[in-house]
Ligand SMILES: [Zn+2]
């Protein structure tokens with residue numbers, strides 16, 4: 462009943478299936494589309510989270526060869542389908558309220574217990590253009606759900622970088638060089654670093670490197686989704 466009234470005042474169609482939006486919490490995405498967001502359950506590398514061939518392999522070849530600066534990447538789903546649509550709506554169409562139901566998904570996976578939650582920062586110029594840091598919004602909800610303290614200005618972005626998606630491997634690393642700085646005392650802390658999407662992992666790897674250098678005891682990563690290779 463309430464949802465019907467809500468639709469009267471905020472009429473909207475689900476951008477995925479074009480039916481009427483019927484769920485306040487996930488609006489404009491309808492409930493039958495939202496339930497299509499499925500947790501990734503396959504065997505994966507215990508550090509970077511990429512799928513591994515067998516459930517008996519606990520680390521992927523890349524993590525064995527060069528141990529990342531982060532301890533583990535947690536993510537809810539593969540970056541495709543409805544979750545991708547929802548993240549795009551939150552990030553580029555300004556539908557900020559989606560941060561809450563999206564962050565709630567992470568309540569379904571066992572996140573590492575940490576002292577503090579730190580969002581991957583946006584550069585000031587970008588923040589002004591977008592008026593909203595979706596990652597900070599997610600971090601706020603995760604902090605509330607887990608009880609870990611939120612630190613929004615401990616890690617800042619000091620360099621305006623090119624979009625990572627436009628670059629390949631080596632250039633991605635070069636692009637991120639000297640891009641982040643730590644400006645609060647984080648020594649000895651177990652950190653949960655939050656990002657919305659993990660693509661290659663280069664951004665969180667660089668953030669983790671900088672946080673460790675500043676004295677963080679451990680860096681765990683939580684993201685809504687991760688780009689996974691197609692089989
Ligand atoms: Zn729908």
Ligand SMILES: [Zn+2]
Nearest residue numbers: 506509521524
């Ligand atoms: Zn790995």
